[in-house]
Amino acid sequence: MTPAETSDRVLVLNPVSGNGNHVDDVATLAGDHGFDIRRTEEAGDATRLAREAAPDADLVAAAGGDGTLNAVVNGVAAADALETTTVAVVPAGTGNNFAANVGIEGIEHAFTVIEAGRRRSIDIGTANDRLFVNSCVGGITAEASSETTTESKAELGVLAYVKNTVETVGEFDSLPLRVETASAPDGERARAWEGEALFVLIGNCRRFTGARTAQANVEDGLLEVTIVEDAATANLVGGAALEGLLGRDSAHIIRRRAPSLTIESRGDSVEYSLDGEMLETETLRLETAVQRLTIPVGDGYRPDPDDGDRWPLEVPANR
Numbered sequence: 001m002t003p004a005e006t007s008d009r010v011l012v013l014n015p016v017s018g019n020g021n022h023v024d025d026v027a028t029l030a031g032d033h034g035f036d037i038r039r040t041e042e043a044g045d046a047t048r049l050a051r052e053a054a055p056d057a058d059l060v061a062a063a064g065g066d067g068t069l070n071a072v073v074n075g076v077a078a079a080d081a082l083e084t085t086t087v088a089v090v091p092a093g094t095g096n097n098f099a100a101n102v103g104i105e106g107i108e109h110a111f112t113v114i115e116a117g118r119r120r121s122i123d124i125g126t127a128n129d130r131l132f133v134n135s136c137v138g139g140i141t142a143e144a145s146s147e148t149t150t151e152s153k154a155e156l157g158v159l160a161y162v163k164n165t166v167e168t169v170g171e172f173d174s175l176p177l178r179v180e181t182a183s184a185p186d187g188e189r190a191r192a193w194e195g196e197a198l199f200v201l202i203g204n205c206r207r208f209t210g211a212r213t214a215q216a217n218v219e220d221g222l223l224e225v226t227i228v229e230d231a232a233t234a235n236l237v238g239g240a241a242l243e244g245l246l247g248r249d250s251a252h253i254i255r256r257r258a259p260s261l262t263i264e265s266r267g268d269s270v271e272y273s274l275d276g277e278m279l280e281t282e283t284l285r286l287e288t289a290v291q292r293l294t295i296p297v298g299d300g301y302r303p304d305p306d307d308g309d310r311w312p313l314e315v316p317a318n319r
């Protein structure tokens with residue numbers, strides 16, 4: 001690489017994320033703040049651009065949605081530069097769930113936070129040989145995600161995919177799975193669950209309670225696991241509120257909190273979405289890389305979101 005191509009601050013810009021109308025604003029602000037802008041030209045570019053930039057850059061920003069951030073983090077990790085490179089998020093996607101969870105309210109605010117905000121070191125999830133920052137969701141078909149409307153995403157977040165899958169696929173094939181969670185330092189013991197699941201949802205920075213931007217503790221070395229049992233299908237098709245289905249009292253929800261887990265399919269391979277990017281496999285090994293990613297966070301970010309708002313971990317005694 002020639003010296004002209006190296007830079008301390010690089011912004012990877014996805015021009016087609018969200019509704020695409022962010023490009024001019026992001027380019028102007030990025031220029032004002034001393035970023036060298038690298039635009040993606042096709043799917044897959046963001047990882048390569050971040051990998052190329054990371055050895056020289058102190059700061060690599062991802063301008064796009066959760067998928068773009070995921071690609072940038074994977075690129076920085078591929079350059080083995082997570083310890084020396086800060087990764088910033090500039091929310092320009094449809095859902096921008098991760099940005100909301102770390103207190104970044106919009107494009108302009110993202111640059112204010114980059115200049116003045118706190119830096120925190122947060123956990124990253126690993127799924128086989130790939131990384132995710134926000135969530136890993138199994139059982140959502142790619143077809144259904146692409147058909148999910150912007151309005152629906154804005155209203156329900158990832159639950160929109162669940163609802164949409166049930167509505168568009170109609171009769172949904174449940175997944176015969178075995179899920180083994182490792183013991184957690186806080187005393188939760190290692191456990192195995194086996195059965196027919198509709199969906200399996202693993203949160204690193206987000207939790208699946210029904211609220212669009214519910215934030216998990218992303219510095220505790222733990223993943224939050226939610227399994228939606230197949231017995232819930234009837235309720236979903238019947239139109240029961242998803243918020244209720246994923247709520248504290250549901251008998252068809254299994255919740256665990258663990259530093260690592262393995263999900264094994266007893267049938268065909270399963271399609272997983274890592275922050276919106278797809279991965280198909282029969283066996284998925286998930287772990288946390290504790291506080292490995294340094295990011296600028298806004299004032300709204302809470303290291304321990306459980307204060308006063310406990311995630312419903314209680315489960316029936318027979319589980």
Ligand SMILES: Nc1ncnc2c1ncn2[C@@H]1O[C@H](COP(=O)(O)OP(=O)(O)OP(=O)(O)O)[C@@H](O)[C@H]1O
Pocket residue numbers: 014015016017018019040041042043044045046064065066067068069092093094095096097153275276277
């Ligand atoms: N120049 C490009 N042309 C076409 N596709 C692209 C380009 N750059 C990136 N992509 C694709 O865009 C997807 C990432 O979109 P991203 O998730 O960032 O936005 P979004 O779907 O609008 O937002 P969110 O995930 O927050 O709902 C990736 O799958 C990537 O392959």
